[in-house]
Amino acid sequence: MITEACIDVKDRACVDVCPVQCIYEFDPEKNTLFSEAEAGSGVIENTHQPNPDAIAIFADSLLYVNMDECTACTACYQPDVCPVGAIYTEELVPDGATRTRYNSDDPNKGHDHTFFIQLSRDAFAD
């Protein structure tokens, strides 16, 4: 689950560690969500159609995990992967209240990140 700290950072470090290419980028020109085995390679592994309403919220400013494809392998959750601590397991997304364990690099400690659980699901139309 990718949360707001990714916005406008989007360095794609998580893409390179995901073994199943389930971390997607939105291409506004082609109106498609795509994943690459190696970030920036231009070699597309998987594509999906975006849901227009959901993708309009943040568009291509952050990446999206397809939770139906994620195997919860934990590779992208490791603390040395995301430079801004944006990635959480679905079960441990902080809600700003009862769940207070934030990634140490997350600049948005105290925020309710649970919105991104639904966004991650809604972004994919197929």
Ligand code: SF4
């Ligand atoms: S936890 Fe999911 S999104 Fe993260 S690297 Fe593993 S399969 Fe990919």
Ligand code: SF4
């Ligand atoms: S590693 Fe973090 S900042 Fe980089 S693209 Fe992935 S979620 Fe975004």
